[in-house]
Amino acid sequence: MLVTERERLREEITALADRHGRQRSALIPILQEIQRGHLQISDYAMQVVADLLDIHPVEVFSVVSFYSFLDEKPKGRFIIRLCRTISCDMAGKAAVARQLENDLGIGFGETTPCGRFTLEWANCIGMCDQGPALLVNDQVHARVTPEKVHEILAACRRVFGIYAQEQKEEHAV
Amino acid sequence: MNEPIVNLATFAAMSPDAGLRAALQKSRADIIGEISASGIKGRGGAGFPVGVKWNLCAATRGTQKYVVCNADEGEPGTFKDRAILRAHANLVFEGMTIGAFAVGAREGILYLRAEYTYLRPELEAVLAKRRAAKFLGENVCGKQGFNFDIRIQLGAGAYVCGEETALIESLEGHRGEPRNRPPFPVDTGFLGRPTVVNNVETLAWVACILQKGGAWFKTTGTDKSTGLKILSISGDCARPGVYEFPFGVTVAKLLETVGAPDAKAVQIGGASGHCLPSSEFGRAIAYEDAATGGSIIVFGQQRDMLEVAANFLEFFVEESCGQCTPCRIGNARLREGVELLSEGRCSMRYLQELCALGETMQAASKCGLGQSSPNAFLSIVKHFKDEIMGRVSVASH
Numbered sequence: 001m002l003v004t005e006r007e008r009l010r011e012e013i014t015a016l017a018d019r020h021g022r023q024r025s026a027l028i029p030i031l032q033e034i035q036r037g038h039l040q041i042s043d044y045a046m047q048v049v050a051d052l053l054d055i056h057p058v059e060v061f062s063v064v065s066f067y068s069f070l071d072e073k074p075k076g077r078f079i080i081r082l083c084r085t086i087s088c089d090m091a092g093k094a095a096v097a098r099q100l101e102n103d104l105g106i107g108f109g110e111t112t113p114c115g116r117f118t119l120e121w122a123n124c125i126g127m128c129d130q131g132p133a134l135l136v137n138d139q140v141h142a143r144v145t146p147e148k149v150h151e152i153l154a155a156c157r158r159v160f161g162i163y164a165q166e167q168k169e170e171h172a173v
Numbered sequence: 174m175n176e177p178i179v180n181l182a183t184f185a186a187m188s189p190d191a192g193l194r195a196a197l198q199k200s201r202a203d204i205i206g207e208i209s210a211s212g213i214k215g216r217g218g219a220g221f222p223v224g225v226k227w228n229l230c231a232a233t234r235g236t237q238k239y240v241v242c243n244a245d246e247g248e249p250g251t252f253k254d255r256a257i258l259r260a261h262a263n264l265v266f267e268g269m270t271i272g273a274f275a276v277g278a279r280e281g282i283l284y285l286r287a288e289y290t291y292l293r294p295e296l297e298a299v300l301a302k303r304r305a306a307k308f309l310g311e312n313v314c315g316k317q318g319f320n321f322d323i324r325i326q327l328g329a330g331a332y333v334c335g336e337e338t339a340l341i342e343s344l345e346g347h348r349g350e351p352r353n354r355p356p357f358p359v360d361t362g363f364l365g366r367p368t369v370v371n372n373v374e375t376l377a378w379v380a381c382i383l384q385k386g387g388a389w390f391k392t393t394g395t396d397k398s399t400g401l402k403i404l405s406i407s408g409d410c411a412r413p414g415v416y417e418f419p420f421g422v423t424v425a426k427l428l429e430t431v432g433a434p435d436a437k438a439v440q441i442g443g444a445s446g447h448c449l450p451s452s453e454f455g456r457a458i459a460y461e462d463a464a465t466g467g468s469i470i471v472f473g474q475q476r477d478m479l480e481v482a483a484n485f486l487e488f489f490v491e492e493s494c495g496q497c498t499p500c501r502i503g504n505a506r507l508r509e510g511v512e513l514l515s516e517g518r519c520s521m522r523y524l525q526e527l528c529a530l531g532e533t534m535q536a537a538s539k540c541g542l543g544q545s546s547p548n549a550f551l552s553i554v555k556h557f558k559d560e561i562m563g564r565v566s567v568a569s570h
């Protein structure tokens with residue numbers, strides 16, 4: 001990471017600590033904002049948070065590694081989390097999973113090389129009466145079908161501009 | 174089929190903040206007396222009497238106390254808290270405010286699971302309106318000296334954080350690892366201060382009780398399980414959704430309502446709950462019989478019950494916090510056992526060993542997750558031996 005980038009990250013995290021406070025209970029809210037803005041919590045970010053909150057970096061790492069919505073490795077711009085718990089399973093989650101893999105060209109637990117999409121399993125997301133259900137970042141989609149998978153991905157791709165729309169993710173590096 | 178079914182008729186019939194206004198006219202002891210008279214027990218799963226919990230917290234010294242609303246709703250098959258927060262967030266915040274007045278707390282925290290981040294903007298808007306209308310802030314509703322506000326904190330994706338001591342660890346900025354109990358949160362909770370943790374639905378009912386009275390609440394339900402219960406029903410049925418039923422309702426009646434005339438089995442209480450075969454559909458939903466925090470999952474005739482057990486065990490292997498051995502190792506062993514069973518390679522003797530392991534986990538795990546994780550497996554083995562033993566004989570020829 002460039003020195004200027006590091007400085008910028010440190011400034012940003014300092015501002016977060018000023019807003020949330022430097023007590024231990026501010027740790028997770030601070031980490032959540034870093035995750036949202038940077039799609040990961042890098043080693044350097046963990047070090048800065050540890051300095052500001054006056055705790056050991058290992059403490060920060062142990063928290064990051066515990067929670068499934070916090071990650072030290074970079075995630076895609078869109079994280080797709082498909083529910084694999086029983087009600088969605090019975091409602092046909094397997095076909096949706098296969099279509100997601102086909103359209104993204106990656107498996108579960110992977111991120112497209114272009115960094116746009118991460119595909120993950122989720123445990124019950126509280127939409128069991130309307131399964132199969134998935135989350136795209138914070139947004140929930142219910143009664144997803146293989147056909148709808150295409151629409152959901154197309155809506156995400158639109159964010160990257162019209163040229164990106166038809167490209168297959170693995171070719172978009 | 175397209176509009177989700179949400180029946181929360183009783184909540185919808187309440188007058189806004191009438192319960193809070195009534196509470197502020199009473200002494201703290203009288204409020205807790207009313208709650209105790211209603212007989213209400215916690216709706217989050219454990220079923221602890223709310224009046225007893227509040228009394229313990231009210232009796233502690235000091236002014237730094239907390240009321241926490243548990244909106245971590247992670248039990249597979251549960252979605253009623255989401256529905257309540259969507260439609261009746263005011264009632265939940267009203268219940269928290271009543272709780273704060275009764276136990277002497279100044280700060281409330283809604284712990285919202287990360288998967289429900291999309292609810293946050295609308296919940297913040299409800300809180301802002303309540304502040305503007307003086308239902309939160311200094312001198313709530315003009316009550317001199319009663320200062321209370323609520324903030325929302327998001328979870329970060331961990332089922333175990335629904336367990337109240339893990340939730341508190343998470344609020345404090347730690348890994349969500351359950352604590353030993355005692356001490357209980359009512360005396361050593363958030364930041365070591367007395368803390369009341371209640372489920373979303375529990376707090377909504379509290380507001381209703383203060384409005385309508387403990388006696389009103391008791392007119393429905395059974396002796397040991399008073400009042401109505403909000404259930405989330407999903408799986409193989411024509412009309413899945415959120416329903417309100419009096420405690421004591423039979424499983425058969427639920428199935429009739431949601432349109433599942435030919436169910437093979439019903440999972441009561443989510444992945445941590447028990448699986449009932451059709452011969453037990455006469456049983457009642459109640460703390461003293463078929464207990465549930467709100468999850469009801471229906472299985473049709475075509476379902477393979479071993480796949481159900483495998484799905485639940487996969488869940489627990491993933492969600493175990495790993496702190497104690499019976500849960501960390503036990504769930505992985507049970508899952509392997511289910512694989513053997515489904516391949517028809519599990520001897521009866523090994524199946525018995527697996528059941529003994531399940532019983533050890535129930536007895537020796539540190540928290541409710543490990544203690545209840547074998548339930549589904551054990552009840553499926555118990556009630557669906559034919560399905561399971563059949564495969565054993567397949568392997569032996």
Ligand SMILES: Cc1cc2nc3c(=O)[nH]c(=O)nc-3n(C[C@H](O)[C@H](O)[C@H](O)COP(=O)(O)O)c2cc1C
Pocket residue numbers: 214215216217218219220221243244245246247248332333334335336337338370371372373375376540541542
């Ligand atoms: C593994 C585990 C997960 C839990 N998840 C939740 C939950 O998501 N929501 C909830 O209200 N209670 C949950 N509980 C129960 C809480 O520990 C606690 O009993 C409850 O929040 C108390 O509120 P109540 O008395 O109003 O039910 C869970 C318990 C365990 C052991």
Ligand code: SF4
Pocket residue numbers: 333350351492493494495496497498500501538539540541542543544
């Ligand atoms: S029972 Fe499981 S979840 Fe609970 S403390 Fe032990 S390992 Fe953690």
Ligand code: FES
Pocket residue numbers: 083084085086087088089123124125126127128131133249250251
């Ligand atoms: S089982 Fe998929 S949302 Fe609950």
